[in-house]
Amino acid sequence: MTVVTRFAPSPTGFLHIGGARTALYNWLFAKHHERHGTGGKFYLRIEDTDRARSTQEAVDAIYDGLQWLGLEWDGDAVSQFARADLHRAAAERLLAEGKAYKCYCSPEELTEMREKARAEGRKRMYDGTWRDRDPSDAPAGVDPVIRMKAPLEGETVIEDRVQGRVTVANEQLDDMVLLRADGTPTYMLAVVVDDHDMGVTHVIRGDDHLTNAFRQTQLYLALGWDAPVFAHIPLIHGPDGAKMSKRHGALGAEAYRDMGFLPEALRNYLLRLGWSHGDDEIISTDQAIDWFNLENIGKSAARFDMTKLTSLNGTYIREADNGYLADLVMNRLQAEQPGKLAKEARDRLFKGMNGLKERAKTISELSENAIFYALQRPIEKTEKAATQLEGDGADLLREIRSVLSSTDTWTDEALMATAREFAEAGGRKLGAVAQPIRAALTGNTVSPSVFEIMDVLGREETLGRIDDALTGP
């Protein structure tokens, strides 16, 4: 049997980090079964039944986020709203079968019930007023909602693949609304009908839906359908230990991209946040597809740790392809420094990437560190760098310049050997010689190896930059 999973976000905002992980787990589970089992599908369904809060921008943000993360879905995304007629038909069927009924309660009455229930320490809110009442009692001019006749006694059990067996007494659950007074389906109905119609076999979603699963289980039963396998994964908490929400530190996928995180690093981080494979930390997507399962999902909530994500990202950057990295940096720099880039910028970035990439944990940091390669002369200097080019520094640099201008072999190693020789002749340490060069070449006091930089820049540009430093203000 083909495993079918789905990611079903409501388009009321960006694709936040929790949603991204849910999507990743669903995607991975489907891919795993596609590779090792009897097939797997991963669908995307936009839960846009709340017309007032759904926006096209949010839908696009979800598409973009998923695509950036590399989580391609099968087929076209399904619009839940577009399926409203099917949802309605299901409700009508239940009504006809006597498994649902019309309720004419006003919002005021419901509020009253809610308050009463709370005051009496009960969870069940709706008191079943219209459950067995004669429809002829219906007040004129009131559009009813359709409620499901939920079982009054006994209990509803979910065999959750993450949480284990979870049981609730049916007296805790009231008769949920299936169709609103305006005839539109509620989420609870729509989810069940859609998951059934789409052939979803495994519902992997956030823990906050666990209590919904009870009502959905009752609905599946009433509709005469088999319920899918449920796997409710613990939520991601913010650093403060509370559920991540939009006002609680949760950011959209594009925010992580802008901060300079690599999608593969974010994927690895998210995978490892709540799921484990022994002591493995660095897990490629390929391995993840091989290894992912529901059994190793943890049961407790995890806190989001930006520091660890950053560290992981650094690892991925160090292992990334230089051309890929150079392109990412070029894109940023072109946007940030329009018109100021040297025509050799891309080549230099590519050639100097080895020294650059082990010094950065994010693409933004990488870009900042790489900027001196990309910019045209003259290079602006930081205050500290300028200080190193005053007095003795300048004298030293002048001497170095003449030595460099007469050097035959312009390579990393040869240049270092030359510098070392020069330093020892003057009774100096190599560092004393390297620092002024660094300041002149990069305008900074921190950078990759100055000899590597000279190699990348070439003789002409190197001497030019030194001259700029010697003659400049």
Added chain:
RNA sequence: GUCCCCAUCGUCUAGCCCGGCCUAGGACACCUCCCUUUCACGGAGGAGACAGGGGUUCGAAUCCCCUUGGGGACGCCA
């Protein structure tokens, strides 16, 4: 408030299901040292946890109960 769930270093976690191999392992962060032209990277060390209390057992991080703490859900939102 009611219902449901969770509980190992600061954080993510391994171990727990099938008690002994656990003087509890790894990763991030932190501290020290080494490498070193700066900063990083890398390497070697260090500090750091089974929430508490009862059981069961020869033996419990592992099984049971209670307490405490944390989280989630209680909509004609999704």
